Amino acid sequence: MLNEATPKLAERLAKRLSEAVHDGELGAGTRLPTEQALCEQYGVSRTVVREAISMLKREGMLISRQGSGTYVTSKPSVALRLSQPQGDFSAVVEILELRSALEIKAAELAATRRDNAHLRAMRNALAELDEAVERGEDGVRQDLAFHRSVVAATGNQHFLETIDFLHQLLQQAIAVTRRNEARNAHYMQQVDHEHHALLEAIAAGDSEAARQAASTHLCNAETRLREARSEADGDG
Incomplete structure (x- = not known):
């Protein structure tokens, strides 16, 4: 129950x-x-x-x-064999590397291919994320929905199917990063700023800025994890 x-x-x-x-x-x-x-x-x-x-x-x-x-x-049956990151630091970092390989290119393509419906989906996802945070929820599902909406804007079905194939893997990794970020108000502000910077670059049709915004967001997610880990080790 x-x-x-x-x-x-x-x-x-x-x-x-x-x-x-x-x-x-x-x-x-x-x-x-x-x-x-x-x-x-x-x-x-x-x-x-x-x-x-x-x-x-x-x-x-x-x-x-x-x-x-x-x-x-x-x-695909292989989806059942994907190892899950749980709370393991190194596994989550590896998934951030995987996300970088997919999502940086996706952001670049989305900037030149997105339409008004795609932009609405991105804005709605961020609005729902803000509402989830205000309700005291973790916002994992909404965070993942935003990144999926960026991938959808590429118009490349193979990109989208890959993200959906990795759904459970990405969901658990995002849960780890969001739990870490929720402990620090500055981290949460950074994440919000990074999400909106990515959206604005895509809305402006600036593929290089979108690529950089996606790269910055994912690199910073790893940095925040490493900082939190160092602090925890220091407390020990």
């Missing part, structure tokens, strides 16, 4: 269902249990179940079939 405060219940359930998919408990093509069954299994309301399912549909993990139910979408 889930015991978190109500605003977090849907995200908690979405995470549990996502883990069930990646652990193989819910395989590709599997029909999801009924809403009532999920309510009973996790001790939550239908509203929470529906919101959690909506989250996973937006992330491409679940799909509804008219008159049949909700199913796990087809995912």
Whole structure:
């Protein structure tokens, strides 16, 4: 049964269902249990179940079939073998390196290919991130949604499919960086500034500025992690 405060219940359930998919408990093509069954299994309301399912549909993990139910979408089986970073410092740094390889180029392309719908999606994602932080939430899902919206603006389906393939990996790494940044108000201000700098560069159609903004953001994320680690070692 889930015991978190109500605003977090849907995200908690979405995470549990996502883990069930990646652990193989819910395989590709599997029909999801009924809403009532999920309510009973996790001790939550239908509203929470529906919101959690909506989250996973937006992330491409679940799909509804008219008159049949909700199913796990087809995912490459190798996704189940991706090692998860958890809280391990070196693993998170390696994922930041992976993100750099993808997202810096994506930002550069997004600046020349984005349209008004893409820009709205980016702005909405940042607004939702601000609202999540104000509610005292971690903002991981909204942070990831912003970076995904930048990738979507490339118009390159292969970029987008790669990000979606790595979804669980990126989500857990972002959770680690955001937990670290939430401990320091200055860090949070930096992240907010970096996100908006990236958005502004893309909106201006400046591919070099967008590339630099993405690089700065990811490099700074690693720097913030290293600073926090040094402080923790010093306290020890």
